[in-house]
Amino acid sequence: MWFTTRMSHNREWADTTQAATSAIYSRQVPPGEGEHFLVVAAGMDNGFTEGLYLCCPAKTTHGEYHGEMNAKLFQQWLMTQLLPSLPEPSVIVLDNATYHSTLMEESRCPTSATKKADLIRWLEQLRISIPPAATRPELLLICQQNRPERRYEVDNTIREWGHEVVRLPPAHPKLNAIEQVWWCMKQYVHSSLRRFTQADLRARLHEAMLSPTPEVWAGAVRQSRHFEKEYWKSDNIHESMEPVINDIASNDEDMGDDLFLESDDEDIL
Template identity: 30%
Template sequence: MPKTIKSQLRKVIYNINNYLSERRSEGIDSIPLNNITDLVVNMTGISQSSVMKIRREGQTSVVFSTPKKNKPKTKKKINLDDFDLCAIRHKLQEFYAVRKEVPSLKRLLAALKESINFVGGRESLRLLLHKLGYKFKKCRNQRIILMERYDIVAWRDRYLQEIKDVRKSGMPIVYLDESYIHTSLNQAKCWQSENEPGGSKSVAKGKRYVIVHCGGKTGLIPNALLIYNDKEKKKDFHDAINTVNFKKWVLDKLIPNLQEPTCIVMDNARYHSSQINKPLSMINRKKEITDWLSSNNIAYPTNATKSMLMVIVKQNKPDPIYEIDHLVQDYGHKIVRLPPYHYDLNPIEIIWGIVKGKVATKNVGLDNITFMQLVKNCFEDITADTWNNCCEHTKKIEEDYRQRGPVIDGEIEKFIINVGDDSETSNDTSSNESVISEIETQ
C-alpha cells in the first residue's frame, strides 16, 4: 500500500466500511460490531488507525482529499546591504558610548527595527552579529552582553591611526572596490495609468556585470573603470573575480593612472590577499616542513611527528607577504587594508549606490551594449564634488570611531569580570592573516 492514501482510495475504504456496517445492522451477516474495523483492515491492508481516521473524515465531509505533506518551513532570507550592516555596528556602539546601556540582543533588535526597519528576528540578528565579528561575554551580574572581537577592534584602531598618518603626510589616497550590476536593474515603482503602463520590472535577473573602479583626490580615476560580463553566473559575484584578473586590472588600469606615490585602500577579499609566502599546512610533506624549519634556523626534535612539526611552524609563522602589496611597492605605492566588514570606511561604496540609482531610472528596455554604455555614462556623471562629499562623510565616520573607541573601552571595563583563562578568546585569531582566512568575501 502507498504511504499516502489518495482521495479515491480513501473513498473506497470508507464505502467498504459503510457496506459492512449496513449488513451488520440489517442482520444479514453475523458480523460483530467491534470486528468491522478489523475486517476492513484485512480486506484493504491498511492500518487500523488509518481506517478509523478515514471513517471520521467521512462523517464530516462527503468529499475526500489527499493529505498534503507537511513541508518544512523555509527561513526568510534577510537581505541587508553593506550600509545596513554598518548601521548595526554603529547602533550597538551607540548603546555603550551614548546610552550607557548594555546592548542585549532584545534591546538591540528593538532599536534596529525602529532605526533601519530591520525585519528579522532575534536569531537572524544573532547570526549577523557573529558575521560582523561580535561574540558573547559575561558581565558582572551574569547577564550576556555583546562584544566585538578584540582582533577586529585592534585592526580598526590600527587602520584609523594608519590612515590618519597618511593624510598628515600629504600622500594621496585612492579607494578601490568591486561590485556588480544586473541588466534587469530598474525601479520597483513608477507613474502609470491604464493608457500608459510605464516601465516593466523584469522577472529574470538578466546578465550580471562585474564593475571595478577607484577614486582619488580629484574624483573617480579616469580610464580605471572595468566592466565585464559574469558569464558563469556564480552565486557570489566575488567568485567571478580572481587574483589574475585583479592583478591585470591593477597593472593596466590603476597604476598607469597614478601620477605619484599613492596609498591604495582596499578590503580583504581573497583575490586581494594572495600570499607569496603561503604558510605550510598538513597537506605538505614532512620533508618540506623540516626543510622550511631548517632554512629559517628553527630547531626541532629529530624524532618529531608531523603534527609536532606543524605546532612549531605555527609558533614561528612569519607575517604574510601579499602578492599585490609586493607588486604596487615596486611602483612606489603602498596598500592599507580596511578592517573586516567596515564598508562604511570606503567612500566608493556610496558611489555604487548613486550609480545604481541612476541606472535604475534610465534602464527601460535597453539591450546589453546600450546598458553597458549607460553604466559608463553614469560613472562619468559623478563629479569631483560628489566624490569629495563621499570622502568627507567617510572622514566623519572615522572620527566617530576614534571618539567612541575609548568610551566603549571604558564602558566595557565596567561590565566585564575577569574570569581567568577564557577558552572562547583563546581560539580567536590575532593577526591580519588569520582573520583574512576566515573572511570569504567582503
C-alpha cells in the first residue's frame, strides 16, 4: 500500500498562534502531493505478522504505487522476511498484481511482438507440428492454442517452502481482508499527521500498524469470508439454472413478460 506526507484534507482551519505540538493546533497542510512511501506487510486473522514491516520511499511523487513495486523487491521480502517467519504450513492469499505474477520461463508464450523465427523455434521445442508455408499470424495462433499452464515464480517459491497459494480473481478486493486493514491505517495516518514530513509520516506509520486491533483483523476476515460465501451462492445458483431456450420463430404474443427477469445482484448475469 502507498502513503504520502500530504494525507490530509485539502483545506483546514489553522490557528497560527498555537505551537505545532499543541493539542489544539490546527494543521496547516503544505501544498503539493508530498512524498510517497510504499509499505509491505502481511497478516493473519489476529493481526499483522510481527517483524514483516517494510517501508521505503517511492522514487516518484505521483501515480500509483504499482509502478514503484517490482517482482524483485517483493521476492526479496518474501524470501527474507515472510516465508522464514511462518512456523507451519500456511495458505498465502495473493491478488494478481504484476509483481506477484512473473511467469516462470517454461510458462512463457510468444506474443505478437515475437519474430517469426522465434515462433518456429518455440513450436519446435515443444514438438508441435508446423504447417508448411505457415504465415506469422498463423504461427502465433498455434502458439496461443498451445499456451502452457501459467506458473508463477512467486507461487513456486512459496510451495518450495512448504506453503500453499490462493490467488484472488481479478478486481475482487472485497475478498482480500488486508485491504480493509490498509483502509483503517490510512484513516489513522490521515487524521494524525501534523508536520507532513518524512519523519512525521514514518512515526505515524509505526503507530498506524497498531491501530488495526485483533478485533479489526478478525472482522475484516469475517467480512471477506462473507463475500466469498455470497459469491459461491451466486455461482451455485447460476450453475443450477436450467437453460432458457427461446424459439425466435414463435409469435411475439406468446412471449410472456416473465421471460426477462431483473436481478438485484450485479454479479449474476
